[in-house]
Amino acid sequence: MQMRSERSGVGFTLMVVTGVALAVTGAIDPFGAFLVAVLVAAAALFATPYAFWLRVDERGVTLVRYLLPRRFAWVELRGLAMEFDEDEEIGRRRLTLRLRLADPPGRFAGPLLGKVPVTREDTPLGVPPRAVAELFAVFGERGLPVEEAEFADEVLRVRGLPQLPPLRVWAAPAEGAPGAERAYADAPGIDQEADALPPEIRRPRQRGRREYLLRRAALADRVFLRDGDGLALAIALRAAEELVTYDRITVEGDQRHYVREQYLSWRTRRP
Structure with missing residues (x-):
């Protein structure tokens, strides 16, 4: 998942490459080449809402980005990291989603899942993509923590899916909580x-x-x-x-x- 502003560069590049290729080969007339190039750019910008695929089964999840699959067993996952920040180039709030991994540990050590626009109050903007709601639902079903649970619950509510279950009971680590x-x-x-x-x-x-x-x-x-x-x-x-x-x-x-x-x-x- 990416904000459309982040795909604008890809769309422009595809438009230029397509237009030049069609014009040089003479496959169609220049005006037709221009129209095809514009359609390609529009498809990259608007018609492809997701830049990744996430497949889930009993063994774990498979993240496919740029046609390259990466598999993570459930025991390798520690939850879903979520961070609100602002895209300084366009002055718009966004939510960044990442997998949290057991190794290497850390809140943002896992792979990037995507970025979605949010309101200035860090609430869902419009009707969130269903893929985002299903992502939250999968983590909830597996009992994996979702950092911004209030945001996730609102997305699930809008999409008519069950709310996240209560999170785990926290107990001090075996070596004891830090003094x-x-x-x-x-x-x-x-x-x-x-x-x-x-x-x-x-x-x-x-x-x-x-x-x-x-x-x-x-x-x-x-x-x-x-x-x-x-x-x-x-x-x-x-x-x-x-x-x-x-x-x-x-x-x-x-x-x-x-x-x-x-x-x-x-x-x-x-x-």
Whole structure:
């Protein structure tokens, strides 16, 4: 899946090549060659909505791009990575979809699936392609995490498909969740982070909301660890609960362990 603006270069190239080839060979008259070239460009731009094929079976998925298949067993997949950003060339919001792989690990280590346009509020634009809805449905059926679950559920609703099932129960890794000392080792000072934290982001799909919730929960946890009073603990637990609710998971035990793991992962990924 690609935004049409990203296929414009391909369409223009095909138009030029086709037009020149027909004109040079003299297969048809120049005006006819021009019309055929324009039709080829229009087909590349509008008539081919998908730039990949994704086949699913009991063993895994096969991604076919540019006629080259790549197969991924279910055990190799860790979910669907989704990131909202802006195409600076045309000033339009878009959603980038990638497979999340177990090896190499990382949120954006997997292959690109495609990009679809979204609204300024990062909600579905018009009627989303059915292939996008079916992609979300497949991951939901397999119990694989879809990062932007609210967006996925809205796409599924519009297309008349079942909503995503509740996500997995999170439990600390076998080696234990990272302790506060490790999780916040390279974090900015508490006062510095409090000053740097942006104003509260209230809209569910507003860009940067999860990062805000994560940083706020980590900050509240650190304040409690420093002050140790009951009010600070209540604030830290509430902030952790809001992050867990946003991520649509269930946490066994103290939700602040989840905050610490996620904060450490976020700090590690930052450039």
